[in-house]
Amino acid sequence: STGGAVATPEDHDVEYLTPVSIGTPEQILNLDIDTGSSDLWVFSSETSRSEVKGQTLYDPSNSSTAQKLEGYTWSISYGDGSSSAGEVYLDTVSIGALTVSSQAVEVAQKVSSEFTSDSNNDGLLGLGFGSLNTVQPNAQKTFFDNAMPALDSPVFTADLKAGIPGRYNFGYIDPNAYTGNITYVSVDDSQGFWDWTSPGYAIGSGSFENTTIKGIADTGTSLLLLPSSVVSAYYGKISGAKYDSTQAGYVLPCSPTPPDFAFGVGDDGAAIVLPGKYINYAPTGSSGTTCFGGIQGDSGIGFAIFGDVALKAAFVVFDGGSKTLGWASK
Numbered sequence: 123s124t125g126g127a128v129a130t131p132e133d134h135d136v137e138y139l140t141p142v143s144i145g146t147p148e149q150i151l152n153l154d155i156d157t158g159s160s161d162l163w164v165f166s167s168e169t170s171r172s173e174v175k176g177q178t179l180y181d182p183s184n185s186s187t188a189q190k191l192e193g194y195t196w197s198i199s200y201g202d203g204s205s206s207a208g209e210v211y212l213d214t215v216s217i218g219a220l221t222v223s224s225q226a227v228e229v230a231q232k233v234s235s236e237f238t239s240d241s242n243n244d245g246l247l248g249l250g251f252g253s254l255n256t257v258q259p260n261a262q263k264t265f266f267d268n269a270m271p272a273l274d275s276p277v278f279t280a281d282l283k284a285g286i287p288g289r290y291n292f293g294y295i296d297p298n299a300y301t302g303n304i305t306y307v308s309v310d311d312s313q314g315f316w317d318w319t320s321p322g323y324a325i326g327s328g329s330f331e332n333t334t335i336k337g338i339a340d341t342g343t344s345l346l347l348l349p350s351s352v353v354s355a356y357y358g359k360i361s362g363a364k365y366d367s368t369q370a371g372y373v374l375p376c377s378p379t380p381p382d383f384a385f386g387v388g389d390d391g392a393a394i395v396l397p398g399k400y401i402n403y404a405p406t407g408s409s410g411t412t413c414f415g416g417i418q419g420d421s422g423i424g425f426a427i428f429g430d431v432a433l434k435a436a437f438v439v440f441d442g443g444s445k446t447l448g449w450a451s452k
């Protein structure tokens with residue numbers, strides 16, 4: 123089997139939302155597919171009213187296929203400080219033509235203010251490794267883990283785009299979605315992430331800098347978070363760019379367009395090139411002359427995060443069979 127659905131960007135590509143069908147008859151929620159976590163949780167009829175502002179709610183009592191996992195709970199906190207918690211049901215979940223008949227659907231009873239204020243986001247669908255799942259007393263499998271045995275090929279692909287809808291596909295690699303070759307690299311799943319190592323980077327037309335960058339391919343993180351040495355080398359090339367402590371990040375003049383940024387993939391010279399305009403993440407003020415940088419530091423995290431700013435420049439294969447990542451330009 124195969125499946126897939128569109129991934130529609132929210133403002134500034136801060137996140138991408140994908141329609142997911144849950145229950146019988148189907149209840150369609152727009153979820154943030156997140157390779158950096160492994161819980162599938164949704165706003166629900168059980169979410170405190172005061173914490174809901176516009177989200178679509180999954181109501182298990184309206185689903186003939188919902189089964190409550192009595193005594194099961196979950197609670198998760200994310201790198202940006204947001205969090206949610208609740209109880210667990212099993213129900214039928216589909217992404218396009220791909221259906222998992224007994225998927226753990228974690229219903230939120232509480233969500234932090236960041237989720238309440240993100241009115242288009244009805245929850246998350248985690249595609250990290252199973253060790254990250256927070257359900258107690260027994261961890262639950264991700265949608266991909268449940269679907270894998272039935273898939274034509276044990277893969278899913280991310281084809282996110284700048285400012286327009288892209289796609290997540292399951293079970294196949296669309297040869298029309300990328301150019302050139304796909305370069306596969308090994309993944310260290312010991313921390314539950316799609317963790318890989320880039321051999322280095324280049325700025326604009328500059329020479330390639332060989333420096334090991336270990337980080338995660340994370341659809342749930344908006345920006346490209348890199349070691350401070352790389353980040354200061356990049357912004358050091360841009361007159362007027364500076365670290366702005368009030369914005370808690372590097373800012374730069376939106377014009378002229380900043381230099382491209384390339385990161386290496388594999389050991390035979392392949393690279394993914396981010397057009398400079400991707401680094402103009404969003405205007406910081408009303409004037410529109412200063413932009414918040416799409417590349418920021420990874421200090422305090424312990425690894426780099428190849429988030430949406432990086433992923434939208436590539437076609438990425440997440441191979442659950444060989445536990446590798448495939449990167450291609452497009």
Ligand SMILES: CCCC[C@H](NC(=O)[C@H](Cc1ccccc1)NC(=O)N1CCOCC1)C(=O)N[C@@H](CC1CCCCC1)C(O)(O)C(F)(F)C(=O)NC
Pocket residue numbers: 136137154156157158159199200201202203204236240340341342343344345423427429
């Ligand atoms: C350590 C730095 C990581 C920060 C990362 N968050 C982010 O990147 C959030 C995502 C967001 C989107 C829309 C609305 C609100 C927030 N964006 C964000 O912090 N910014 C601030 C900088 O400008 C860009 C937007 C994160 O926690 N990602 C989570 C998943 C998000 C959690 C919040 C809701 C959206 C999904 C993650 O799962 O990818 C994770 F791997 F980081 C993680 O925490 N795993 C346990």
